[in-house]
Amino acid sequence: MTDAPASAHVTWDGVDLHALAERLGAPLYVYSASHIRNRIASLQTALRGTDHLICFAVKANSNRGVLALMHEQRVGADIVSAGELWRALHAGVPPERIVFSGVGKSEAEIAEALRVGILRFNVESHDELLLLQRVALAQGVVARAAVRINPDVDALTHAKISTGKAENKFGVSIDEARRWFAARGELSHVQLDGLHVHIGSQILSLEPFRQALQRVAAFWRELVAQGHPIASIDVGGGLGVCYREGHDHPIDAAAYVALVREALAGFEGRLLFEPGRYLVGEAGVLLTRVIRLKQGEERSFLVLDAAMNDLARPSLYDAWHDIVPVSGEARPMITYDIVGPVCETGDTFATARALPACAPGDLLMILTVGAYGASMASTYNSRPLAAEVMVDAGRYAVVRQRQSFEDMVAGEQPANHWETA
Structure with missing residues (x-):
């Protein structure tokens, strides 16, 4: 400790x-390896018995020494750039444990991520979805993709790190995502079979998570009823930490995971988590x-x-x-x-x-x-x-x-x- x-x-x-x-x-x-291991263990213990993958949000701390420690603990990487992909791979993180998020993925970044064989793309716009189709077609591969849902939920955090409200640049509405799935048969080289949600960072209350997950769960059940298989649900990150002693009261990992289990009860696919600040802050x-x-x-x-x-x-x-x-x-x-x-x-x-x-x-x-x-x-x-x-x-x-x-x-x-x- x-x-x-x-x-x-x-x-x-x-x-x-x-x-x-x-x-x-x-x-x-100065970073404490013991503290990082303990934080990882707290999540892994709470998730015991589920099919899950923890992907560390590299943007929180991109030091290759930290990323190597994550890999040693069987934690993958959530990346938002080609540079973060390079760092993760050179720290030993296997591509099948890497997910690619972010609203501005370039064609070159998508091509490189496909070339190395990352696990999944979290797609944030229709233009990106079509670009992913074109690049995957050119490479002769099939890209695994999740649509990032913007659930229009206030994370009750600082405005600059809130990402799940309708006015934020991240993700798409459930109505738009519904149209993507309806037309997914037109995507010959994109396997659209996942959902993703991330509403913000430094969240100190369970209620925003509950609201967001309820909306994602309802959409997942709707899609399955319509015959669309959902292989993974990525619940993002956002767990807060204590910056001010006696003032900030972070959410317990076990309580957070219990909420996820409750909201997504009956889901038999893989759960993805993208903690950043919680693991290293x-x-x-x-x-x-x-x-x-x-x-x-x-x-x-x-x-x-x-x-x-x-x-x-x-x-x-x-x-x-x-x-x-x-x-x-x-x-x-x-x-x-x-x-x-x-x-x-x-x-x-x-x-x-x-x-x-x-x-x-x-x-x-x-x-x-x-x-x-x-x-x-x-x-x-x-x-x-x-x-x-x-x-x-x-x-x-x-x-x-x-x-x-x-x-x-x-x-x-x-x-x-x-x-x-």
């Missing part, structure tokens, strides 16, 4: 964080050092060496992340605005946040960054990407070297070689 995320603890999965930061520098992403911390304290006219600023380019969620979503010192010392509490060095006012991790008094050089950790942390990072302000390390019961392994300046500018060059198109 990982150590509890409290200021009195200075280890993460048995590894001393001060020693790790001294050796590898900061900012530094709380497994990750971002180690960062205090650069300086700056006293403004109205606020005290705590300036860190981590920035919005390392962790975009607070800037992008106004997201809360608990932040604690990696120290057990008793110090008076001070209220800070916790910011990074990037030249944007939006480079703010927390406003008016109470912390034990800090000094330059102090090591802090930002919690619950294993999902949508490093995977969304950039080199804005020409800041090289942070290193990433995996810890596991007292040992550690670097899974991404800290980017050098030379790595950061690789591929750039002066405009010395002019050509005409």
